[in-house]
Amino acid sequence: MPAPDLSRSHLSAAPTALPWRDSPLRFGRISRLLHWAMALLLAWQFVGMALKLAFDLSPRDSWLVGTHNHVGVVLWLLAVLRALWALAQWPQRPAYGRGFIAQCARAGHGLLYLLMLLVPTLALLRLYASGRAFALFGQWPIFGVSTPNQALVQAINAPRDSLGASWHGLLGWLLLAVIAGHIAMVLVHHFIWRDDTARRMLGRRSPRN
């Protein structure tokens, strides 16, 4: 009797083509592209600011620090796109399920979205309120010279004297802390609970269901 062709069987672990859109089993190409592009650019922002604080670098000293505003605007655009895409894909995305851990994951992702939108929005508002013109990478004008709004600039910088950073900076560091928690939970899912959570965003292999 010939041996069964397991490569075509549903039991096979062979990679399947990744769809563009999300499905209940895994995130599709567009969600993954947005997730990993933003993760890289956020790492750029945090490494740049950590180096700036550690070595007292100015935008002129370091390219990493000097590109902060521009990369931040790209992150703002990507965050808006990502939020719209998440809303469009909501009915077919992997479900959170029930229970306390699932609700924590839902709340954690919600907080990540809120901070990914709020942190660059505050910085952009402050830049606009400063009255200076801004062109993305010096090429694409975002806004021109305007009348400064000192009250708004001061409101965004308010916690500087007492806490050492503006609302933009403080919430930026809070975003980093939430990201660290998010990564820790992905590692717990993968290495301790050994479920398919990480594969939904990382792997090409079909999840086990």
Ligand code: HEM
């Ligand atoms: C800058 C860092 C990161 C941010 C802001 C972030 C944000 C998010 C958000 C908001 C989601 C929900 C799905 C979505 O709407 O896209 C998500 C899902 C996910 N992320 Fe991240 N992430 C980051 C880094 C990472 C890293 C480094 C890993 C890998 C260790 C990771 C692994 C995952 C996985 C596996 C999921 C799917 C979780 C699930 O299905 O419930 N993320 N991430």
Ligand code: HEM
């Ligand atoms: C998601 C995007 C962004 C993240 C995660 C981020 C994060 C940070 C962090 C952690 C700091 C250090 C705060 C401190 O000194 O302790 C900082 C500072 C700063 N950022 Fe951003 N940033 C982002 C986008 C932007 C944008 C879009 C702009 C300008 C348009 C900008 C302008 C600045 C400036 C001028 C500072 C130094 C002054 C201050 O503390 O507010 N950032 N940012």
